Amino acid sequence: xxxxxxxxxxxxxxxxxxxxxxxxxxxxxxxxxxxxxxxxxxxxxxxxxxxxxxxxxxxxxxxxxxxxxxxxxxxxxxxxxxxxxxxxxxxxxxxxxxxxxxxxxxxxxxxxxxxxxxxxxxxxxxxxxxxxxxxxxxxxxxxxxxxxxxxxxxxxxxxxxxxxxxxxxxxxxxxxxxxxxxxxxxxxxxxxxxxxxxxxxxxxxxxxxxxxxxxxxxxxxxxxxxxxxxxxxxxxxxxxxxxxxxxxxxxxxxxxxxxxxxxxxxxxxxxxxxxxxxxxxxxxxxxxxxxxxxxxxxxxxxxxxxxxxxxxxxxxxxxxxxxxxxxxxxxxxxxxxxxxxxxxxxxxxxxxxxxxxxxxxxxxxxxxxxxxxxxxxxxxxxxxxxxxxxxxxxxxxxxxxxxxxxxxxxxxxxxxxxxxxxxxxxxxxxxxxxxxxxxxxxxxxxxxx
Amino acid sequence: xxxxxxxxxxxxxxxxxxxxxxxxxxxxxxxxxxxxxxxxxxxxxxxxxxxxxxxxxxxxxxxxxxxxxxxxxxxxxxxxxxxxxxxxxxxxxxxxxxxxxxxxxxxxxxxxxxxxxxxxxxxxxxxxxxxxxxxxxxxxxxxxxxxxxxxxxxxxxxxxxxxxxxxxxxxxxxxxxxxxxxxxxxxxxxxxxxxxxxxxxxxxxxxxxxxxxxxxxxxxxxxxxxxxxxxxxxxxxxxxxxxx
Numbered sequence: 001x002x003x004x005x006x007x008x009x010x011x012x013x014x015x016x017x018x019x020x021x022x023x024x025x026x027x028x029x030x031x032x033x034x035x036x037x038x039x040x041x042x043x044x045x046x047x048x049x050x051x052x053x054x055x056x057x058x059x060x061x062x063x064x065x066x067x068x069x070x071x072x073x074x075x076x077x078x079x080x081x082x083x084x085x086x087x088x089x090x091x092x093x094x095x096x097x098x099x100x101x102x103x104x105x106x107x108x109x110x111x112x113x114x115x116x117x118x119x120x121x122x123x124x125x126x127x128x129x130x131x132x133x134x135x136x137x138x139x140x141x142x143x144x145x146x147x148x149x150x151x152x153x154x155x156x157x158x159x160x161x162x163x164x165x166x167x168x169x170x171x172x173x174x175x176x177x178x179x180x181x182x183x184x185x186x187x188x189x190x191x192x193x194x195x196x197x198x199x200x201x202x203x204x205x206x207x208x209x210x211x212x213x214x215x216x217x218x219x220x221x222x223x224x225x226x227x228x229x230x231x232x233x234x235x236x237x238x239x240x241x242x243x244x245x246x247x248x249x250x251x252x253x254x255x256x257x258x259x260x261x262x263x264x265x266x267x268x269x270x271x272x273x274x275x276x277x278x279x280x281x282x283x284x285x286x287x288x289x290x291x292x293x294x295x296x297x298x299x300x301x302x303x304x305x306x307x308x309x310x311x312x313x314x315x316x317x318x319x320x321x322x323x324x325x326x327x328x329x330x331x332x333x334x335x336x337x338x339x340x341x342x343x344x345x346x347x348x349x350x351x352x353x354x355x356x357x358x359x360x361x362x363x364x365x366x367x368x369x370x371x372x373x374x375x376x377x378x379x380x381x382x383x384x385x386x387x388x389x390x391x392x393x394x395x396x397x398x399x400x401x402x403x404x405x406x407x408x409x410x411x412x413x414x415x416x417x418x419x420x421x422x423x424x425x426x427x428x429x430x431x432x433x434x435x436x437x438x439x440x441x442x443x444x445x446x447x448x449x
Numbered sequence: 450x451x452x453x454x455x456x457x458x459x460x461x462x463x464x465x466x467x468x469x470x471x472x473x474x475x476x477x478x479x480x481x482x483x484x485x486x487x488x489x490x491x492x493x494x495x496x497x498x499x500x501x502x503x504x505x506x507x508x509x510x511x512x513x514x515x516x517x518x519x520x521x522x523x524x525x526x527x528x529x530x531x532x533x534x535x536x537x538x539x540x541x542x543x544x545x546x547x548x549x550x551x552x553x554x555x556x557x558x559x560x561x562x563x564x565x566x567x568x569x570x571x572x573x574x575x576x577x578x579x580x581x582x583x584x585x586x587x588x589x590x591x592x593x594x595x596x597x598x599x600x601x602x603x604x605x606x607x608x609x610x611x612x613x614x615x616x617x618x619x620x621x622x623x624x625x626x627x628x629x630x631x632x633x634x635x636x637x638x639x640x641x642x643x644x645x646x647x648x649x650x651x652x653x654x655x656x657x658x659x660x661x662x663x664x665x666x667x668x669x670x671x672x673x674x675x676x677x678x679x680x681x682x683x684x685x686x687x688x689x690x691x692x693x
Contacts, residue, residue, distance in 0.1 A: 182554045189540050189551055195502060196538040198522035199531070201556030201610055205521075257542065 003177045010169035018162050030161045032278075034229055036270030037164045038222050042243065043250035043262035044171040045218035048178065049211045050248065051256030054191030055108075059100070059116035061243040062123045063216045066093045067223025068238050072133045075141050075227065082163055082225050089224035090217040097216020101209045108194075117244075124239040138234025141227040160225045171218050176259040187211060219247075242286055246273075249293045255305025264304055268336075272343060279347035288343070299375060304335075311378045315437050323434060327377050330425050334374030337418065341367035362402050369395040370418070373425070384438045385429045392422040392429075451514060453478040453645055454499070454530070454614055460507035461494055468494040470669040471508065476614065476647060481640050483660030483677065484649045487689060491669040492649050493535055496618050500532045501525045513613070526556050531612035535619045535649075537603040539591035545602055546587040549574045552610035560611075573609070581605040581635060597628050604632070614645045621652055629655050657681075665689070 001009065021029055042060055049055050067089035074080050074088065096119075104115040128136045147159045154162070178184045186207045189197035194204050227233045246269065254265025269292070273285040300307040308328055315324040345363035352360060369391045376388035399415040399422070428434055452475040459472040468491045476482050486492050497503040499510055501522035510517045512530055520528075531552070540548050553573055558565040578584045581601040586594060594602065604620050617636060621629045633655050640646050650656045656663065656677070663677040667689040673680045680686060 182558075185543075185547070185551055185554055188542055192540040192542055193538045195522075196534065196540065196606075197551070198502070199500065199526060199534070200552040200606060201523050201526040201559065202551065203521070203523045203555075 003173070003180070006176055007170075007173040010173045011166065014165040014169040015162075018158075018165055021161070022158065027155075027157070030155075030157050032274040034157065034161045034164055036267060036274060037161065037168050038226075039246055039250060039266040039270045040168040040263060041164065041171045041222040042219060042247040043254070043266040044168070044175045044259070045215045045222065046247040047251040047256055047259075047262040048175060048187075048218070049215040051251050051261070052178065052184065052187035052191065053208060053211045055105075055208070055211070056113045056248065057116045057215070058113050058244050058248070059119045060219055060247040061239045061241070062116075062120035063093045063097065063219035064223035064226070064243050065120075065123065065127065065235070065238040066096055067220035068226040068233055069127055069133050070220070071224050071227045072139045072141060072233060076132065076139075082160070082228065085224045086163070086167070086221050089220040093220025093223075094213045094217030096220075097212040097214075098209055100216070101212030105205065105208045105212070120239055120244070124235050127235045127239075134234065136235060138232055139227070140232050143228045143231060157229065160229050163225055164222075167218075167221055172259060172263055174214070174218070175262070179259055183207065183210070242289075245286060245289060245293075249289045251303070253292060253296050253303055255303030255309075257302075258305055261303055261305045268304075268339070272339060275340070276343050276347070279343060280350060284346075300378075307378050311380060314380045323437065326428065327434070327437075330421060330428075331374040331377040333421060334370040334377070338367045338370035338374065341370070359402065359405050362398055362405070366395055366398045366402060366415075366418075369398065373422075377425075380438055382439065385435055389426050389429050392426050396422050452476055453480075453513060455511040456495075456499065456508065457511070458508035459495070459498055459505050459510065461491075461498055461503060461505050467669050469498065469505070472666075472669075472671050474664060474671065474674075476645060478613075478645055479640070479643065480645050481637070481659055481661045482645075482647045483656040483663045484647055484666065485651070485653075485656055485663065486666035490666040492666055493618060494669075495666065496532055496616050496647075496649065499616065500530060523555070526552070526610050526612070527559050529560075529611075529613035530616075531556070531607045531610040531614070532616040533603045533607040533618055533620055535622070537591075537599045539594075539599065539602055539606075541591050544588050544590055545583055545594070546574055546578065548591070548602060548606055549577055549609045552606055556610040577605050577609055580608070580638075582631075597624055600624065600632070604635070608639060608644075612644060614647065615639065616647045616649070618649045619651065620648075621650060621655055633659050653681075 021033065042064065045063075046057060046060055049057050070089045070092050071085050074085060080088070100116065100119050104112055104119075107115055127133060133139055143156050146153050146155055148154070149159060149162075178187065186197070186202045186204075189200065189202050190204050190207060197204050223238075226238070246266075250265035250269050251262040252265070253269060254263065255261030269289060273288060276282075276284050276288055296303065302310065308331075311328065312320050312324055315327070320328075341363060345360045345367060348356060349360035349364065373388045373391035373395065376384045376391060396419050399419050403412050403415050454474075454476040456472055456474040459469050459474075460467075461469040472491075472495060474495075484492055484495070494503065498505040501517065501520055501524070504519075512525070512528060515528070517525055517528075517530075540551065543551075550570060553565065553570050557573070558570070575584070575587075578587055581604060583598060583601055583605065586598055586602075591599060591602065600620055604617060607615055607617070615636075620636075621632050624632070629652055636646055636648060636659060646659075648656065648659050650659075660677050662675065663673070663680040664671055665673040665680060665683075665686050672685050672689065673683045
């Protein structure tokens with residue numbers, strides 16, 4: 001798809017999601033959805049510098065807060081409509097991104113990351129001591145109840161949600177356009193080898209400055225509506241660690257080399273943390289993200305997209321065939337079921353009495369089995385089919401026990417589907433042409449390099 | 450006629466170590482120059498200073514009458530001064546064909562002020578792959594290449610920038626007899642198409658076969674420069690290579 005067509009499709013999707021949301025009509029959906037979509041923007045923005053160019057930015061919170069405080073400042077001096085604030089925030093954070101880039105881009109690796117962390121500290125100190133925007137006390141931003149958009153009277157949170165959805169569509173479209181352009185090639189050479197890039201005629205400093213400016217501007221735009229959404233901002237939480245950690249973790253878990261990596265990562269992690277906030281507590285979020293990040297660094301260092309790409313590259317070079325697509329689908333199903341079940345069962349375990357503990361523990365083990373089998377399916381190794389078969393087999397046993405204990409309709413339906421998929425997967429895995437697929441071949445590495 | 454590349458009094462030190470000590474070197478257009486010297490004599494430093502990877506502390510480099518001082522490496526590549534690296538430095542996340550597209554997009558296209566169409570880029574890319582014999586590897590990734598193919602890729606990427614002057618920094622180290630012959634033949638073909646080539650090499654057979662002129666570096670100084678047969682019989686060069 002060409003860039004303008006994709007751009008239109010992305011905007012269309014965003015509007016469609018908004019309309020579906022309005023039809024469902026649940027206010028909490030918008031409130032939680034806003035946070036998820038905000039992270040789509042932050043993760044995509046981070047990935048332009050971190051994923052494409054290989055410069056790990058720990059200062060997401062600084063750019064985000066810059067956008068937020070731009071809004072606070074104008075709210076107090078001269079209230080402006082949100083789209084205008086978005087543009088101003090983009091300008092301010094883009095300029096700060098450019099400046100930071102100019103000062104820090106001769107540093108590489110960990111040194112650059114530390115410099116971006118320092119930026120966050122400096123800006124936070126600045127805001128804490130700036131009384132006009134509330135200092136360390138914070139600032140209240142009273143938002144209107146509703147706003148008129150094209151003749152419709154729209155609830156303000158829904159309005160912010162729509163803006164964030166559109167912004168996410170723009171961010172994703174920008175990331176995809178860059179990836180397929182000359183700029184994308186240039187960014188990739190910077191990630192791979194800057195000396196060789198320069199020798200090939202790539203103006204590395206200029207490209208890095210473009211990346212920091214663009215990335216910073218998008219992060220600032222993500223922050224601009226935030227004071228209106230939350231109603232009260234103060235430095236400690238606006239500059240908070242979760243923004244930096246999440247916007248790094250999401251692309252890493254999704255996959256950094258392609259535009260839908262951060263998209264998948266941010267939706268998955270965003271929804272997961274919102275669920276954990278409701279079912280367990282908001283404090284457990286970072287723990288969850290941290291655990292996932294560690295798990296992914298060990299098991300799938302190139303993220304979900306990287307894992308699947310590597311599987312497909314070996315399993316069916318050229319066009320993906322039915323066999324490998326089926327395996328990817330089963331593994332994807334298993335991964336999502338497993339991941340969400342961990343959260344639900346963890347919540348149940350923490351909340352329930354002794355009788356409920358058995359069910360929750362069984363559920364946790366079940367979730368782990370699903371995760372193991374989906375990992376097995378996606379790793380081309382001699383032992384993989386056996387590993388997946390054993391894990392699926394155990395999961396069937398446990399699911400039957402689980403259904404036996406908790407015979408509510410929802411549970412029976414959920415694990416009934418689970419058992420059916422597991423039986424299907426075991427049958428599929430025993431077939432010769434699938435077994436052959438997991439035999440390592442000559443000339444191809446058995447595991448990721 | 451003024452030389453294509455002219456280095457005058459080029460000097461570079463690393464701390465107390467003098468890597469280059471007032472090097473004067475002229476390269477005429479269309480020439481095939483060999484550059485030899487023992488390990489640590491400053492050959493690679495010279496290349497780095499000529500190409501802008503390192504900044505020289507004294508002296509000047511002139512290319513086509515234009516003083517290059519302070520110009521970053523990518524600008525020099527765009528002017529037509531390309532180099533390959535001694536240890537191949539491919540872009541590991543890109544296929545072989547994509548590796549070649551980088552200089553096409555960033556050096557050739559910039560020189561043509563963005564007039565290179567995608568079709569032309571692909572065409573030139575395929576032409577280059579054919580020239581170095583990497584057609585079958587076009588969609589492979591560098592990690593799957595053999596050592597020979599990796600070196601061919603390194604050379605091809607430098608050639609892709611369509612330079613007026615190509616500096617090949619030890620493009621043949623570790624290759625077999627026939628592979629060395631292949632690469633020498635490739636460089637000579639390139640030269641016949643009008644590219645000036647500087648070859649830095651330890652393999653004397655290749656250097657002698659290739660060079661029209663030979664320069665010798667020892668401890669950061671140029672000790673000889675002239676016709677290859679005469680230069681290798683120079684007592685000073687013999688001393689540097691064989692000891693006294």
